[in-house]
Amino acid sequence: MDFLHSTSGAGNHAVVVTRVSELQWHAVEDDQVVGRGDISRRPDGRLFISVDAWHGAVFDRIADAMLTDLPTPLYAVVDEADRDSASAWERAGFTAARREWGYLVPTDPQVTGLGAVRPPSDVTIVPAGAADEGPLRALDRIIRDEVEATVGWRTMPAEVLPRPAGTTLLDASKYAVARQLDQYVGLIRVAPLLRQPRIGLIAVRGDRHRRGIARALLAHALGSLHRSGTASAWAEVNESNAAATAVFEGIGARRAGSTLEFVHR
Secondary structure, X not given: OOEEEEEEEEOOEEEEEEEOOOOEEEEXXXXXXXXXXEEEEOOOXXXXXXXXXXXXXXXXXXXXXXXXXXXXXXXXXXXXXXXXXXXXHHHOOOEEEEEEEEEEEEOOHHHHOOOOOOOOOOEEEEOOOOOOHHHHHHHHHHXXXXXXXXXXXXHOOOOOOOOOOOOOOOOHHHEEEEEEOOEEEEEEEEEOOOOOOEEEEEEEOHHHXXXXXXXXXXXXXXXXXXXXXXXXXXXXXEOOOHHHHHHHHXXXXXXXXXXXEEEEO
């Protein structure tokens, strides 16, 4: 695919925006790529777009081309502290739809107060990398269906990850699991990123809530990170999720940033 989309005068040369593939647009000026636009489809079907350009005029041209080519609604994620980027998306007709708080989460049990937390007597924590993939995938599907049937997956922390259609669990080694008898009933995913591990998801089946399973999973994951020499992890929480906010702030996590999700309808 190599379709000329639009041209615009900019500086001494014309900027030409071309859709070069199904997922990418290029802005070219004087034979140099001066900006790129990309799209990513989330597991829930939503289209997220991103634009990387040095100049506002080039950003505007790429965004306009993508909006012309793509169906709405379209979504974008912006660091709230980056007012230039937020303003650029607003110029393109996007509006802020929700906010996620970013938390620095301590791992030291003397700070979190989780050192004495244990799972219920009939629940065992299966460490990351030791869970059976089949039952883990089944639990992941149950939890996602429960979320979608209640608050909706769109309210969960944003994850721009390319995934094959219908696939929601890519790397089972990132998950620790709560097992009750012969069933998996809860999970926590920790991505071992180089700079700082990221807590991507903590979830327990709806019929096992209010038993302390989620807190036990968090205690296990943070304790493991602490023993490996990691001082803190990162987590994102939707600002409307009062329960998750209370959990993280209750163990000494502090807000260290925020992202805005923009939508164009």
